Amino acid sequence: MIPESSSGSGFFDLSSTTDHHHKTNSFRFVDMLSVQDFTNPSSIFDDLLHTITAPFPPPPEYSEVVNTPATPNSSSVSSSSTEAAAANDDHKRIDEEEEEQDQEKTRKLQLKPKKKNQKRQREPRFAFMTKSEIDNLDDGYRWRKYGQKAVKNSPFPRSYYRCTSTACGVKKRVERSCEDPTIVVTTYEGTHAHPCPLTPRGSFAVMPERGAMLDGGMLHRYHHQLTPPQPMQHQPYFHNLLTSPLSLITTTANTNANTNTNTNPNPALFANLFQERPFYPSAAARDDGLLQDMLPSQMFKGQKGEEEE
DNA sequence: CGCATTTGACCGGCGC
DNA sequence: GCGCCGGTCAAATGCG
16 A cells, blocks of 8 residues: 555655655665575565555556555655666675676676667665665665765765675665654665674664564564574664654555565565564674674663563 | 775766 | 766775
């Protein structure tokens, strides 16, 4: 359900500017970045496409997914785009460290399409809005900032990050909402081709049990499942997402998603789950150093209390 | 010294 | 063609 107030261009227009982020919604916690299946035809993007975008037929070359909460109060906003990923280019770029010259050529080619009507293909993108004072949310991967740009209609610059792993071409953009500076909009582009570097730290893995996900279940159903069933999948870890202990906003999960029981996790739904219940990953709580840095003291206390069983 | 960040320049896409 | 804008590059700089 996408309110018409989304102004047609979608709440979050990944393909253009930041003009219309954030409207009245505010987003808590995270929104989950579950990129493990971006290349899978039945990926979360497909779910989104099927369950969310019906009112807005995607543009021919750039399909955009807008998750607009079903309830006016709801805050979860995620957006993604699916395109035939230019994974080939990225993989080229990755493995050929000895071919730096070729690498540059490849990069140039990426920027310069051979045909005019053949636009540069992009990786699938996925955007989150997170209420946080921290710009660069720690999702467990290491990012290197490679640019910063002032964006039109926003007083806040947009930062560009690239995954530091040589075998990974994932990028992300981080910017603050112009209307609510406490909201950070993070847009991921691409799929990590490597495990999360922070996995060994016993961090929280945002990889819910599918069943728990889709039965409208709460986070408590899966926050115990810190070890994902598929260790090969790279799991995002949001160490410093918990920057806002504010009330969790209940977003009415798309009912279609709930009935769509044999699909991959829907990020929108997933985000909703985070909002259903404060986010107390026990393993993450072990990482006191991080948590202390990222959590308001009260919240951290509460977590400690709960975690020290 | 190695790595990350900053920042101005550059490039391509797009609208007029 | 021109200008605007988003995105990227790469040299300079900072930091541990």
